[in-house]
Amino acid sequence: MKTVFFSLFTVFCFTGFLVLSAPYTYATTDIVIKTTISEGELFDDAIQNNIIPIPKNTPLIVLLEAGDWTKVQYKEITGFIKSEHLKFISPQQMPGKTDPAKVTNQKKIALTFDDGPHPKVTMQILKTLEKYDAKATFFVVGKEVKKHPKIVKAAYEAGHEIGNHTFNHSRLTTLSSKQMKHQIQSTDAIIKATIGQNATLFRPPYGAYNKTVINQLNVPLTMWSIDTLDWKHRDPKKTVQAINKQAKNGSIILMHDIHQTTADALENILITLQKQGYEFVTVSELTQ
Ligand code: NI
DSSP states (O other), rough: OOHHHHHHHHHHHHOOOOOOOOOOEEEEEEEEEEEOTTTTTTOOGGGOOEEEEEEETTTEEEEEETTTTTEEEETTEEEEGGGGEEEEEEEEEOTTTOOOOOOSSSSSEEEEEESSOOTTTTHHHEEEHHHHTTTTEEEEHHHHHHHHHHHHHHHTTTTOOEEEEOSOOOOGGGSSSHHHHHHHHHHHHHHHHHHSOOEEOOOOGOOOOHHHHHHTTOOBOOOEEEEEEEEHHOOOHHHHHHHHHOOTTEEEEEEEETTTHHHHHHHHHHHHHHHTHHHHHHHHHHHH
């Protein structure tokens, strides 16, 4: 038992905690979910007692594919199941209103920028995107939109997509459902007032969501498939490297338009990937 959990843990570390694939729906062909861990928790001995039987053909939501083991959601529980016990149905919408990520097979990539708008950084990013005729998606924070509405309007009018990223970047899973609602709806309202259109996507800060969050959304919940960790290393070279190493058809790339180093990395990213034939589109276009 110990070995199993150790190797699980290793797989998970290598795969990366934050790189959650957009959810797909699978059904079980077999019967047992091995463990239950909540995101961010480590494996410990207590987990060995947590083995939950899953009836055959139960639909599950896959959060992360990690080789022999796959991280899934079953009811309220997230845990790992042996990949061989899963039967792929088709990429489809998560119960509720979540990102279907019918990921394209074409050479298209969605660049996403979170936490803005920022008066200097976002403007530089918009300029660079325009230079290379690239479209992107901005997950904006309501209180920043209030401060810099013109930037969001300019982004929208240039053909970029605007998504909701809460009013003040709250970790929604720690809030009451009333507070959650306020975070989402006040941001929706300010986006609508700013660009004349509703936000078309939602991304939860820290990638933290649960069923209550999903139930409050009228638009797809959008995660990412490549985390550049730009906020952490603040190094344009590392941002470029992270993307070059992982980019593939249908990638959704996470960056933040509040760091100068991210804006400085962008030109290099666009040049390199365009050379490889990639086109840069909004998330909605990627998942059409
Ligand atoms: Ni954020």
